[in-house]
Amino acid sequence: MDNTYSKLEEENERLRKENEALIAAHKDTLSRLQKRLTVEEDLKESQERFVTVFNESKVANKIINLDLKMIQLNEALGDLLGYSREELLETCILEYTHPDFIKYWYDLHEALWKRELPSFQLEACLIRKDKREVWCLVNTIRFKDKGETFGYTSLVDITGRKQLERHKDEFISTISHELKTPLTSIKSYSQLLLRYFQKLEDEKPRLMLSKMDAKVNSLTTLIKDLVMASKIDSGKLTPRSDEYMLDSLLTEIVEEFKDTVTTRRIVLETEKGLKTKGDKFKIAQVIENLLTNAIKFSGEGTEVEVKLTKMENEGIVCIKDRGRGIAESSLTNIFERFYKVKEAESNQESGMGLGLYICKEIVKNQQGRLWVDSEVGKGSTFCFALPLLA
Numbered sequence: 153m154d155n156t157y158s159k160l161e162e163e164n165e166r167l168r169k170e171n172e173a174l175i176a177a178h179k180d181t182l183s184r185l186q187k188r189l190t191v192e193e194d195l196k197e198s199q200e201r202f203v204t205v206f207n208e209s210k211v212a213n214k215i216i217n218l219d220l221k222m223i224q225l226n227e228a229l230g231d232l233l234g235y236s237r238e239e240l241l242e243t244c245i246l247e248y249t250h251p252d253f254i255k256y257w258y259d260l261h262e263a264l265w266k267r268e269l270p271s272f273q274l275e276a277c278l279i280r281k282d283k284r285e286v287w288c289l290v291n292t293i294r295f296k297d298k299g300e301t302f303g304y305t306s307l308v309d310i311t312g313r314k315q316l317e318r319h320k321d322e323f324i325s326t327i328s329h330e331l332k333t334p335l336t337s338i339k340s341y342s343q344l345l346l347r348y349f350q351k352l353e354d355e356k357p358r359l360m361l362s363k364m365d366a367k368v369n370s371l372t373t374l375i376k377d378l379v380m381a382s383k384i385d386s387g388k389l390t391p392r393s394d395e396y397m398l399d400s401l402l403t404e405i406v407e408e409f410k411d412t413v414t415t416r417r418i419v420l421e422t423e424k425g426l427k428t429k430g431d432k433f434k435i436a437q438v439i440e441n442l443l444t445n446a447i448k449f450s451g452e453g454t455e456v457e458v459k460l461t462k463m464e465n466e467g468i469v470c471i472k473d474r475g476r477g478i479a480e481s482s483l484t485n486i487f488e489r490f491y492k493v494k495e496a497e498s499n500q501e502s503g504m505g506l507g508l509y510i511c512k513e514i515v516k517n518q519q520g521r522l523w524v525d526s527e528v529g530k531g532s533t534f535c536f537a538l539p540l541l542a
């Protein structure tokens with residue numbers, strides 16, 4: 153009897169424990185369910201917030217799939233292009249893009265899908281339903297949703313800014329051309345007068361005329377820079393394409409500089425037989441510009457080192473000075489239009505901050521690269537690389 157009683161007690165205890173465990177498990181499931189519900193509610197709220205922002209935004213928005221088809225878009229995009237949302241849905245933005253930008257934009261998408269880029273930005277011209285052009289700043293990022301890849305794009309209308317830029321470029325181009333003609337006459341007269349006064353005893357007018365001639369030369373360079381910059385900006389930089397020896401071109405220019413610049417030691421070191429293809433005259437302008445800067449921004453008696461080396465299938469030209477160098481904060485901006493380092497603004501010899509911008513654009517235009525290494529107080533090394541012919 154005792155035995156049966158204790159067995160029943162044991163069984164009772166086991167059942168009680170089991171019951172407790174069941175209650176705990178039930179509570180746990182309940183709390184997990186509650187947590188999931190809150191997460192789902194948060195998710196729903198955040199999705200709703202995104203949809204509201206996406207739809208109501210004044211900025212044109214779209215979501216595209218891997219085929220570049222618009223699977224979601226807002227009213228602002230419809231307004232931008234002059235179509236209804238329904239008309240645009242399931243079509244591709246490249247159908248409304250100016251032919252000049254289709255390939256570039258398509259290639260950026262390819263790079264985005266291949267994960268070569270996490271996002272991209274471009275300025276492109278689109279064609280509205282009424283055939284008017286509209287310029288946009290386009291930003292696209294890649295994202296994943298339920299294992300699938302999509303792209304989110306915002307398009308900001310920059311037509312007004314583009315028009316202003318065009319007016320400014322036309323203005324600069326007209327002014328520069330108008331200035332060039334009288335300047336050429338002034339130059340010829342000053343040279344005639346110089347020759348005339350050279351025959352006379354009096355030194356003074358000759359000295360004054362030489363100074364005037366030098367000023368006319370720097371004014372001519374400034375105007376040339378302005379013309380070149382406006383050509384670059386309007387996409388009218390059409391380079392010649394000839395085969396030439398990069399080492400011979402460099403040697404020629406350096407020799408000319410050595411003849412005229414006696415205040416710096418210009419040292420040339422070059423590999424021979426490096427043939428390239430492109431616009432020799434524009435590359436000459438780049439070398440002259442970099443050499444002029446190296447001289448302008450370094451002290452008398454210092455060395456300027458010019459080096460041409462071959463690396464894989466590129467010719468690399470480096471111009472190293474031991475001048476004042478460039479602060480790190482300026483290095484990223486130095487190739488921008490009209491950018492001048494603060495100290496240089498007080499330097500009478502400095503130009504308009506167009507030289508390096510022009511150099512970079514010319515080199516880029518010839519499939520090359522241009523860069524700089526610099527340390528304040530130690531000097532700068534400007535290098536550019538051009539593809540070589542075998």
Ligand code: ADP
Binds near residue numbers: 475506532
């Ligand atoms: P600028 O014609 O006014 O000299 P650049 O575009 O050639 O314009 O140069 C922009 C700025 O970069 C200059 O104002 C100068 O401060 C700086 N810079 C260019 N080259 C050098 C150099 N070799 N050493 C130091 N500073 C330089």
